[in-house]
Amino acid sequence: MPQMRIHFTDADLARTRLKPEIDLLWEVVGSAQVLQHRGGGLPLKRWRRRVRERACAAGAVRLAVHTVTTVAPHAAYFPDFLTPTEEVRDIGEGADAVVSASPRRMREEVGLLRRPRAPAARWLDELARGKTAAVRHLHEALRVYFEAVLEPDLPVIGDGLRIACAGGIQRYLRDGPEGLLRWLGPATSWRPPVLAVDYPVDRDLRLDGRGLVLVPSYFGVFHPVALADPRLRPVLVFPIEARARLLAGCHGxxxxxxxxxxxxxxxxxxxxxxxxxxxxxxxxxxxxxxxxxxxxxxxxxxxxxxxxxxxxxxxxxxxxxxxxxxxxxxxxxxxxxxxxxx
CATH class of the missing domain: 1.10.10.10 (Winged helix-like DNA-binding domain superfamily/Winged helix DNA-binding domain)
Structure with a gap:
C-alpha cells in the first residue's frame, strides 16, 4: 500500500502534540464524507439515519447537506481551506475562517475538485471565481449543516474522542512524543525519524521544525488524513477506534x-x-x-x-x-x- 512518510527533526518531536478536543471543521468535513459511504459500523449507521430524517423534514438542512458534500467529496482530495489551521471557538468563527481564504487559494483548491453534475458544478465554478453569492451560500451551509447534523450529537462525539485519546495521553505522559507516535495505531509505523502512514498515494512531508498536531476524528473511518499543501501547518487527522464510538454511543x-x-x-x-x-x-x-x-x-x-x-x-x-x-x-x-x- 502507498505511504506518506512524515520526516521529523528533534525540534519537530518537541513540538508534536495531541489535540483531544473536537475540531469542529475537521468533523464537518469527515461527517460529510461519512454520509457518502457506508463504513464506520453501527454508531455511524444510526447517525446517518438521523441525518436523513432531519434532511427530509427541512429543506434548508437538505440543501446544506448537498452543498457541504459537494465541496467535500469522499475522494482523494478536498480543499484545504475547509479545515483552517487556526483555532475556532464555534461554527460561526469556523465558517468565517473558511470563507476568508484568499480568492487565489479558493480558485486553485476548488479547481482541483472532481467536477460533479450541474447545477453543483456551476455553483463550484462561481465559488472558485469568488462570487459573493456563492461564498455566502457556503458560509450559511456550513452553519446550517453543523447546527442540524453535528450539534445534537456533540456530547457523544466529545465522549468518543476523550475515550479514544485516554491511552494516547497516558502514553505521552509515560514515554513522551515518541510514545504518542507509536500509539497511533496499525495504519502508522514510527521508525525514527520517520512516521510512515498508510495513504492513497506515496508522498513525503517534511516538518522542518514546525512540529505536528495530531487530531483525532470521530468521523474518520479509514486512515489518517493530512493537508494536501505541505506549506500549511502540519496536522495529521487520525480515525478513532470503533470501540470508542461504541462506548460513547451507549451512554445512558x-x-x-x-x-x-x-x-x-x-x-x-x-x-x-x-x-x-x-x-x-x-x-x-x-x-x-x-x-x-x-x-x-x-x-x-x-x-x-x-x-x-x-x-x-x-x-x-x-x-x-x-x-x-x-x-x-x-x-x-x-x-x-x-x-x-x-
Missing amino acids: EGDHVSALLGPTRATILRSAVTGGTTTRLAQQAGVAPATVSHHTGVLRDAGLITTDRHENLATHLITSLGLAVLTSGDDQHASGGSSRSS
Whole structure:
C-alpha cells in the first residue's frame, strides 16, 4: 500500500502534540464524507439515519447537506481551506475562517475538485471565481449543516474522542512524543525519524521544525488524513477506534461507567481524561461547582482522578485506574478510514 512518510527533526518531536478536543471543521468535513459511504459500523449507521430524517423534514438542512458534500467529496482530495489551521471557538468563527481564504487559494483548491453534475458544478465554478453569492451560500451551509447534523450529537462525539485519546495521553505522559507516535495505531509505523502512514498515494512531508498536531476524528473511518499543501501547518487527522464510538454511543443505555458511578460522576470522570478545572467540569456536567467538588472528592478518594491545586485553582486529571474503569467494558461493547494527496 502507498505511504506518506512524515520526516521529523528533534525540534519537530518537541513540538508534536495531541489535540483531544473536537475540531469542529475537521468533523464537518469527515461527517460529510461519512454520509457518502457506508463504513464506520453501527454508531455511524444510526447517525446517518438521523441525518436523513432531519434532511427530509427541512429543506434548508437538505440543501446544506448537498452543498457541504459537494465541496467535500469522499475522494482523494478536498480543499484545504475547509479545515483552517487556526483555532475556532464555534461554527460561526469556523465558517468565517473558511470563507476568508484568499480568492487565489479558493480558485486553485476548488479547481482541483472532481467536477460533479450541474447545477453543483456551476455553483463550484462561481465559488472558485469568488462570487459573493456563492461564498455566502457556503458560509450559511456550513452553519446550517453543523447546527442540524453535528450539534445534537456533540456530547457523544466529545465522549468518543476523550475515550479514544485516554491511552494516547497516558502514553505521552509515560514515554513522551515518541510514545504518542507509536500509539497511533496499525495504519502508522514510527521508525525514527520517520512516521510512515498508510495513504492513497506515496508522498513525503517534511516538518522542518514546525512540529505536528495530531487530531483525532470521530468521523474518520479509514486512515489518517493530512493537508494536501505541505506549506500549511502540519496536522495529521487520525480515525478513532470503533470501540470508542461504541462506548460513547451507549451512554445512558447499558453504560457500565454510569451504572457503576452514577451519570454525573461518569461525566466528570470522562471529562477528566483531558484534564479540567472545577469550573470546566461543572459546565460539562451541567451542575454547580460545589457539586463537582463533592464528586471529585469521591473520585479522588477512589483513586480514579488526581487533583493539582495552585492558589485557588484546582485541576483534575484521570489516573491509570480511572482509565481502566472507563475502558473496562470494551470487550463487551466492541465490534468489528477520506484521504488527502498532494
